[in-house]
Amino acid sequence: MNLAEKILAAHAGKNEVAPGEFISAAVDMVLSNDITAPIAIKEFYRLGVSRVFDPSKIVMVADHFVPNKDIPSAEQAKQMREFCLEQGVKFFDVGEMGIEHVLLPEQGLVLPGDVVIGADSHSCTYGALGAFATGMGSTDIAVAMATGDIWMKVPPTIKFVYHGALGKWVGGKDLILYTIGEIGVDGALYAAMEFTGEAIDELSMDGRFTMANMAIEAGGKAGLFHVDNKTQLYIKSRANRDYLVYEPDIDAVYDKVIEYDVTSIEPQVSLPHSPANARPVSQVKNVKIDQAVIGSCTNGRIEDLRLAAQVLKRHKVHRGVRCIIIPGTQQVYLEALNEGLIEIFIRAGAAVSTPTCGPCLGGHMGVLAGGERCVSTTNRNFVGRMGSTKSEVYLANPAVAAASAVAGMIVSPDEVMK
Amino acid sequence: MKLKGKVFKYGADVNTDVIIPARYLNVSEPAELARHAMEDIDADFVKKVRPGDIIMATTNFGCGSSREHAPLAIKASGVSCVIAHSFARIFFRNAINIGLPLLECAGAVENTSSGDVLEVDLEKGKIRNLSSGKTFTAKPYPDFMSRLIADGGLVEYTRQRLAHT
Ligand code: SF4
Secondary structure (H helix, E strand, O other): OOHHHHHHHHHHOOOOOOOOOEEEEEOOEEEEEOOOHHHHHHHHHHOOOOOOOOHHHEEEEOOOOOOOOOHHHHHHHHHHHHHHHHHOOEEEOOOOOOOHHHHHHHOOOOOOOOEEEEOOHHHHHHHHHOOEEEEOOHHHHHHHHHHOEEEEEOOOEEEEEEEOOOOOOOOHHHHHHHHHHHHOOOOOOOOEEEEEOHHHHHOOHHHHHHHHHHHHHHOOOEEEEOOOHHHHHHHHOOOOOOOOOOOOOOOOOOOEEEEEEOOOOOOEEEOOOOOOOEEEHHHOOOOEOOEEEEOHHHHOOHHHHHHHHHHHOOOOOOOOOEEEEOOOOHHHHHHHHHOOHHHHHHHHOOEEOOOOOHHHHOOOOOOEOOOOEEEEOOOOOOOOOOEOOOOEEEEOOHHHHHHHHHHOEOOOHHHHOO | OEEEEEEEEOOOOOEHHHHOOHHHOOOOOHHHHHOOOOOOOOOOHHHHOOOOOEEEEOOOEOEOOOOOHHHHHHHHOOOOEEEEOOEOHHHHHHHHHHOOOEEEOHHHHHOOOOOOEEEEEOOOOEEEEOOOOOEEEOOOOOHHHHHHHHOOOHHHHHHHHHHOO
16 A cells, blocks of 8 residues: 555554545544634534544634734634634634644644544645645534544555756756646645655655645645655654654555656746646746745745845845735744844844735735736636736745746846855 | 526536635625626626526536535525536535535536526436426435435535434
8 A cells, every 4th residue: 555545544543445446534623714714613513423522632722814814713713712712723823823734743732643634725734744644624524523433435645756966956846846847736636646756855744745735736635745854853843642654665556656856856936826837946937026925834934034034134125015924823932033034134124023924815914916026936827816806916936926026027046146 | 396497507517716706705695696607607697697597508517616605506596406518526516515516417408508497306406408308317416415415415414423422
């Protein structure tokens, strides 16, 4: 069996599972947020139960529209707060919260070998830890909160092998944008993606989270990485429960194996309005921007902020460009502060915010007007994603976004670091 | 169950951000969401849609976010079912869970235009284009999904399961 099958079989109490099989899997962690929890809470009570199956395996994070952007979003956050208090479930509120997919791994709430479901499509992020993690809707989450298990169809797995060494300014974001550019936004529809190869071994944990995060952008159900020394090191100080490490069998069956040589891959930019419109940054010419956003569950980790700071140091954000930088969690914020990154950002003329999804989904903290263009380290550039349906979003890595903020147009970091 | 309605046809990768934009996600009332259904891909949709009408699209319908608000908005707008080449998986689950029927049938999509009137027999998966007279058969659901649908969605299915334990 491959990695996804191993984890799912263990959680279904079976010796073996095969793609297409319907199983009921025990869940190790169930997540929801301020958009999806209100519906989940309503459906939970419709089930006729009064208590969650295990409060320690449920977590709620208010991150999309908080600090509350308006009265209705304040009501949504309040509903979650009250439900969590009543049920003894951990709620991450303002002052403690971060963007859910940066926060849960950081807090040791998701671990290798887990089955994690989240009422948020980017729940696939935790696959970076060698977990089977996938996004679902509110009703699925309501049922899992009540019963502790969830129905699933075992997905086929596509194995991706990345050979060679990564070039300058090239990281997890570029590999995943490149991959989606190659296979398309439904290239891995219903499938699990298993990421392997020398280039992946070299990638930091933060880079792996970025890649796993965007598996959904290829239609994937999950994006999984093998557990290695880097994973173990990341987990060591965070885990406070047992976990199991699964490895794919040598004779594991894959639906497809796709291999790339990454040596010549440049930093990638995905043009509007699809993550699959990926191009090497050198081919993106004369694209003037009004805003640059650095943050989100894709690139709001400390390594991302270090990259941005490396570029913004001794530079100024271009006149007419709003550069908005959002650390993913309070801990990332604090680390950035201690390392002097926040000062670099402020001196460069960037706005730094408390953790929130904010502009990533056109919520608040940087919504775009008609005709505006934004380079963003987020994961989606659909029509209207960050505001007006007449605005445009270009997806890139944090170094490209920072360099573009300085140049006033989309450029390679080399252009401003000359 | 037999459904009948006029077709609103769209292309590939119709995503949840255009089905129900995030700016409306500070509420979750279906009727409220329905007022903005499909707004960013078809501003007139809400004005034109009538109970029973059918949405059609090509591949990967509903890709993007996990927001259950997307199928809720479509259902509450009066749409009786969505027919596409293929659906994004979270959207598929959500729709089945809340009782919005989905049919996978590339043939029907390829041979239907916006404005055509269709008659759909959900149990048999039969789609009849009343404007052209052609008939098509959708891909059948796996047994497990049929049971979910027959029980009226995941909540009902689980209620019964919990009652038996
Ligand atoms: S940062 Fe963006 S993509 Fe990530 S959870 Fe928040 S809204 Fe979703």
